[in-house]
Amino acid sequence: MTQSGELDLEVKGGGTSKKTLIILISTIVMLVVAIAVGVVLFLTGALTPKAATGEAAANPKAPQHPAIYHSLDPAFVVNFYRQSQQQVRFLQVKMEAMARDSEIIEAIKTHTPAIRNNLLLLLSHQDYETIHTVEGKGQLREAARDEINQVLEDQAGIKGVEAVYFTSFIMQ
Structure with missing residues (x-):
């Protein structure tokens, strides 16, 4: 120790080799830590590129093009029968239909x-008690999407409507 209370790391007669040894050990420790962090990131998938893991191919719902x-x-206007109160x-x-391909x-x-015809038939066969709920509206959206895709597949040999959205929904 020096008089000011600091630790003197230099040993007489071989100070340069001790400093070199400390630097070498520090470098090895940092290298081991960096390798360990890299291995952990690789094993958790944070370091793996998506294309290499096939994540893009495994997730077909990943957007490829803008909506x-x-x-x-x-607007579609239909009448249907409310069975619980026996009234129309x-x-x-x-x-609105959403797809990612202009085709x-x-x-x-x-x-x-043909699409409007099928959707009118679908809407007119709905039960008031069912489509009055959020879940019922969600099921109706999916059924409308399926109807549109079915017409497109029958008429054009393609399908690709990903979603149907209600922009207005009025029941009376």
Whole structure:
């Protein structure tokens, strides 16, 4: 120790080799820590590129292109029977279809009459008690998407509508 209370690491007669040894050990320790961190990141998947692991291929819902929306205008207006009160009810729905390929949107435009026909039939066969709930509306959205995809597959040999969204939903 020096007089000021600091530790003197230099040993007389071989100070340079001790400093070199300390630097070498420190370097080895840092290298081992860096390798350990790299191994942990690799094993947890944080360091693995998505293309190399096939994550993009394994997740088909990963967006490849931006969403394209097409409004199915005019609004659908149907009447249906409310069985619990034995009365006729009315439903007005505005919908938009979403796809990621402009070819799908063009096919929707081309086959709008068949799509509207199937959607009108679907909407008119709904039960008030079912579509009054959030879950019922979600099921109806999925059924509408399936109807559109079925028409596109039958008429154009393609399907690719990912979702149908209600932009207005009025029941009376």
